[in-house]
Amino acid sequence: MPGLLRSTLVGLVLALLALAIFGPISNMILWAFTEQWYFPAKLPQAYGFAFWERVFRPQGNAMVSLVNSVLIACMTVVVSLAFAIPAGLALGRGRLPFRVVFLLLFLLPQAFPSLAVHMNIARIFYTIGLNGTFLGVVLVHALQGMVFSVWIAAAAFGAVDRELEEAAANMGARPLRVFFTVTLPLALPGLMASAIFVFLISLDEFTGTYFVGVPDITTMPLLLFTASMEGNYQIASITALLLLVPSVAFMLVIERFLKSDVLAKVGH
Amino acid sequence: MISRRTSLLLIAPALVLMAVLFLTPLGYSLIWAFREEEAGRWGIGNFTKAWAFYSADILFSLVIVTLSAALIGALSIAIAGYLTLGRSPRAVAVLRWLYRWPLFIPFVVAAQVMRTFLAKNGMMNNALVEMGLLTPFQTASYLDWRGIVITFVWKQTPFVTLLLAGAMASLDRSMIESAQNLGAKRLRILFGIVVPQVAQTLMVGLILSYVMMMSVLSVPMMINAQQPTMLTVDMAWRINAYGDYGVANALGFIAYLMTACVAWGYLRKELRDRTGEA
Numbered sequence: 365m366p367g368l369l370r371s372t373l374v375g376l377v378l379a380l381l382a383l384a385i386f387g388p389i390s391n392m393i394l395w396a397f398t399e400q401w402y403f404p405a406k407l408p409q410a411y412g413f414a415f416w417e418r419v420f421r422p423q424g425n426a427m428v429s430l431v432n433s434v435l436i437a438c439m440t441v442v443v444s445l446a447f448a449i450p451a452g453l454a455l456g457r458g459r460l461p462f463r464v465v466f467l468l469l470f471l472l473p474q475a476f477p478s479l480a481v482h483m484n485i486a487r488i489f490y491t492i493g494l495n496g497t498f499l500g501v502v503l504v505h506a507l508q509g510m511v512f513s514v515w516i517a518a519a520a521f522g523a524v525d526r527e528l529e530e531a532a533a534n535m536g537a538r539p540l541r542v543f544f545t546v547t548l549p550l551a552l553p554g555l556m557a558s559a560i561f562v563f564l565i566s567l568d569e570f571t572g573t574y575f576v577g578v579p580d581i582t583t584m585p586l587l588l589f590t591a592s593m594e595g596n597y598q599i600a601s602i603t604a605l606l607l608l609v610p611s612v613a614f615m616l617v618i619e620r621f622l623k624s625d626v627l628a629k630v631g632h
Numbered sequence: 633m634i635s636r637r638t639s640l641l642l643i644a645p646a647l648v649l650m651a652v653l654f655l656t657p658l659g660y661s662l663i664w665a666f667r668e669e670e671a672g673r674w675g676i677g678n679f680t681k682a683w684a685f686y687s688a689d690i691l692f693s694l695v696i697v698t699l700s701a702a703l704i705g706a707l708s709i710a711i712a713g714y715l716t717l718g719r720s721p722r723a724v725a726v727l728r729w730l731y732r733w734p735l736f737i738p739f740v741v742a743a744q745v746m747r748t749f750l751a752k753n754g755m756m757n758n759a760l761v762e763m764g765l766l767t768p769f770q771t772a773s774y775l776d777w778r779g780i781v782i783t784f785v786w787k788q789t790p791f792v793t794l795l796l797a798g799a800m801a802s803l804d805r806s807m808i809e810s811a812q813n814l815g816a817k818r819l820r821i822l823f824g825i826v827v828p829q830v831a832q833t834l835m836v837g838l839i840l841s842y843v844m845m846m847s848v849l850s851v852p853m854m855i856n857a858q859q860p861t862m863l864t865v866d867m868a869w870r871i872n873a874y875g876d877y878g879v880a881n882a883l884g885f886i887a888y889l890m891t892a893c894v895a896w897g898y899l900r901k902e903l904r905d906r907t908g909e910a
Contacts, residue, residue, distance in 0.1 A: 480884025
């Protein structure tokens with residue numbers, strides 16, 4: 365009997381946890397498809413897609429920030445990888461003096477509350493005309509993602525089997541050819557993970573865009589924030605849902621990209 | 633192997649990027665905190681002003697973030713502990729699938745989600761009323777300090793749990809099994825054997841979460857519309873309303889100090905432990 369009692373208790377705790385996790389999310393999903401929901405109704409009085417049409421109207425504000433977000437995220441991935449692949453190669457395979465110091469330097473932004481840094485970046489960018497430009501926002505997002513892109517790239521290159529490279533070299537391949545035909549393809553899943561990470565960080569970034577982007581550049585998180593503060597819960601919830609889908613999808617597939625041999629090397 | 637010179641050349645662009653985008657603004661933030669622009673001199677005027685206006689908010693931030701970190705720590709030990717020591721494989725599988733959902737959900741989305749869920753007529757109160765646990769007149773809005781703590785815990789627990797569960801999974805099982813054979817209760821095994829060995833991972837996860845929570849602007853802005861509020865809101869307000877970088881940077885400096893204290897406390901304990909072992 366105590367066994368039965370115990371499993372009932374475990375089931376109850378799991379159910380409560382599920383409620384705590386999915387309750388808030390389902391409330392948001394309800395709002396995203398609500399057309400009318402006035403107090404004291406417990407559930408929406410009318411459902412529909414009217415607000416979705418408003419979000420996806422080609423010339424609407426929402427569509428502009430959606431396109432901005434995706435554009436900025438793609439540009440951030442390109443910029444980040446352009447810096448992170450060489451750095452990761454040096455950290456993963458090179459002979460670097462003070463390697464640990466370099467590795468930790470990339471972690472440093474996570475050790476300081478980022479808002480205080482962002483407002484000063486905005487002040488500097490303002491004087492050199494980068495405030496309110498795509499490049500400015502992309503650079504701030506790239507900084508946010510730097511530790512992930514560099515560390516994962518270093519781990520991905522570090523996990524490449526050296527004997528395969530040596531075999532290629534022994535058969536007469538030049539170093540550059542070895543890199544492009546052996547090392548890079550083998551490190552690719554890890555680099556993909558790093559790219560997805562950076563894409564997601566850029567897509568979700570709020571504080572940096574808040575200081576550097578406004579008023580000219582709005583992204584989805586900023587649209588969500590403004591809509592929510594104005595009390596427009598439908599638009600806010602639809603935007604939140606659009607941001608939620610890639611985050612959850614990534615959570616579900618991350619283990620496929622970040623294999624344990626790479627994961628074990630992150631930060632080492 | 634790549635030669636030393638090539639390695640340095642390869643890492644150089646990333647280092648330049650870090651210097652320009654991070655170290656320079658960080659340095660500026662430290663220097664400008666001591667610049668009294670109206671008076672045109674250097675001094676601690678910004679700090680006295682920051683303390684006079686925002687001392688309540690400084691304490692508020694400290695309490696909120698510390699309380700959230702404590703709750704995150706307790707919950708993540710419970711979840712990771714069950715994942716490691718749980719006897720029912722099905723319950724473990726369900727829990728493993730369940731706990732990570734909020735892992736990558738951005739703070740701004742978490743804030744919006746909680747803003748509707750925790751409101752006076754939000755889903756949580758409605759559900760409690762439907763279940764007969766509350767009457768409609770007893771419902772209260774949780775959109776205050778409690779809302780901030782709930783949002784932080786909801787969003788950050790999966791992250792710390794993920795780190796902790798990973799560390800627990802790589803522990804040597806033989807010690808746990810021999811304790812089990814000697815008849816030790818699982819709670820005793822958890823706190824006597826497992827947690828001490830993953831304490832370092834737990835601290836790293838909690839410190840990273842502490843810093844993250846100290847930097848979040850959207851959650852306190854969207855959840856807690858009253859005073860006192862968190863330092864991030866004050867910093868944004870000083871800049872957007874007054875263009876006052878002096879006081880904003882002084883507040884930033886105080887936020888750095890608060891996180892530095894935590895990191896320093898951790899480092900000192902680590903050093904003491906390691907020298908104690910030697």
